[in-house]
Amino acid sequence: MCHFKAENEMWSVSFTEEGFVNVENKTDITKSFHIHLFQYRYQYLYTEWLVFPQAFFTPDLKYVIVTYGIGYVYFISLSEKRVVKFFKLFPDISYEDNSFEEIYTCCYYDELTQVDFSNTGRYAAIRVRAIYDPQDADGREVIFTPVYFSSVFIVDLYNLELCFYEYYNDVQEEYKNLASIAFSPNDNYIAMGALGTIVKVFCIANKKCLGKFSSLVWISDSTAIKDCHLIAFLDENNFVYVNKDNDIIKVSLQQNGQFVQSGIIKTNYDKPLYIQKIELNENEIICYVAGSMNYQEQKTFKLCFDAI
Numbered sequence: 001m002c003h004f005k006a007e008n009e010m011w012s013v014s015f016t017e018e019g020f021v022n023v024e025n026k027t028d029i030t031k032s033f034h035i036h037l038f039q040y041r042y043q044y045l046y047t048e049w050l051v052f053p054q055a056f057f058t059p060d061l062k063y064v065i066v067t068y069g070i071g072y073v074y075f076i077s078l079s080e081k082r083v084v085k086f087f088k089l090f091p092d093i094s095y096e097d098n099s100f101e102e103i104y105t106c107c108y109y110d111e112l113t114q115v116d117f118s119n120t121g122r123y124a125a126i127r128v129r130a131i132y133d134p135q136d137a138d139g140r141e142v143i144f145t146p147v148y149f150s151s152v153f154i155v156d157l158y159n160l161e162l163c164f165y166e167y168y169n170d171v172q173e174e175y176k177n178l179a180s181i182a183f184s185p186n187d188n189y190i191a192m193g194a195l196g197t198i199v200k201v202f203c204i205a206n207k208k209c210l211g212k213f214s215s216l217v218w219i220s221d222s223t224a225i226k227d228c229h230l231i232a233f234l235d236e237n238n239f240v241y242v243n244k245d246n247d248i249i250k251v252s253l254q255q256n257g258q259f260v261q262s263g264i265i266k267t268n269y270d271k272p273l274y275i276q277k278i279e280l281n282e283n284e285i286i287c288y289v290a291g292s293m294n295y296q297e298q299k300t301f302k303l304c305f306d307a308i
Contacts, residue, residue, distance in 0.1 A: 006055035006064075011078065013055040013064055021053075021066060023076070033081040037066065037074060054112055058157055059121030067113035070128050070148050075160055085160040089113075089126065090148050111148075114227065118183040118190075123163075123204065125181055125190070126153045129226045145194075150176035152192060154204065164204055166192065173197050180216060182231040182239060191231045191239050191251075195219050199231065199241050201251065201259045211259035213251060217242040219274055219290075229277045232285075234303070238262075240285065242275045248285060250305045263305025 005014045012024040019038035025031035038053065056065045063084070066074040071089030076082065116125045128148040147167060154164035168176035173196065181192040189210070193199035196218035201211045216230060233239040237253035250263035269275065269289060277288040281300075289297045 006057065008057055008061075010061065011057060011064065013066070015053050015055075021055075021076070023064065023078070023081075031078075035076065035081075035083065037083070038068065052112060054114070056115040056117075056124075058124070059117055060157075063157075063160075065115050065124065067115060067126070069113065070111050071113055071126075073113060073115075073126060073155075087126075087153075087155075087162065089151075089153055116181065118187045119185050120187045122157055122187055123183070124155045124157055125183070126155065127151070127178060127181070145176045150178055150194065152178050152181060154190070164190070164202070164207055166200070166202065168194060168197070171197050179219075179226070179228040180230045180241075182229075182233055184233045184236050184239070186236050188236060189233075189239075191233070191241070193231060193241060195228065195230075196244065199251075201239070210253070210257065211251065213241070213243075213249065213261060215244045217244055217246060217274055219276055220272070229279070230275070232278055232280050234280065240278070242278060242287075246270070246273070246275050248278070248287075248301065249308075261308050264308050265301050265303075265305055267299070267301065 005012065007013065010026055012026060014022045016022070019036055020034050021037045022034045023032060053066055053068045058065065061078065063075045063077055066076060073087040073089065074083050075085035077084045111128055111130045114127050114129045118125070150168045152166050153162055155161065156163040168178065175196060176194045178192055178194050181190060183190050188204060189201055190204055191199060191201040193216035195216055197215055199213045199216050200209055202209050219228065231239060231241045238250060240248050240250050243249050246267050246269040248265040248267065249261055251259050252262040253259050267275065267287065273289055273291040275287045276290045279286040283303050284300050285303055287299050287301065289299060
């Protein structure tokens, strides 16, 4: 019996409880294949801890990326029908060597290693996500955020090599779950932030941090932070994010090569309401607002920024 499936017009990938990955070509059956990718303890982890594999097709359809649990990443060549690259992103966290008991799993069920592709398709950003945030529901108690929730890896798909890694170890707050990332249109920069914590922007080529800004909006709903779209690039040199006051902050690249805050849109939303997602639509920004008692609304603002 197969579980979890990824597909597009040409390919379909599914998994079995026995650890097989079935790759089917919908137009030419001779190109289909299967690999026994997961073996020891896989079925136990699947049934007891809900550690599920996932599949992602690279934009050029050269590879299917299969991820498993906390930081296991396999690149399978669709033409060669084999694994051509494997990353174990966190060497101190493992399943196959019986060290699963070392992982604090009290509130980390359904851990998934997520892949997001950059705008040009050159890069894959890899993060561990989970349904629950490492804190209680109302944010009163902050539990230590493990390294696998506070890290992001970028793989250059041209050569299948890790080209960038950021771990929020220099952030003073304990809560460092990197729930929001965004690539610039030409993939020169990546901006990222943990809820309630600083936003950073980096040059991918030289790995330099080009700016730090305080602070990304706090979302108190611990089941809604898996992947929050709270940062968005307007163009290659400008991006916006939602700050702790629910205002929209514009950040711009300066001639000295640094990003600085350059504008603000006041939304006039006060707690307990918070913006949980933003979308860009031509010269507008759409804000999705949430609150207590399942309150939700949507509001659109013109991209007209006041000076800070």
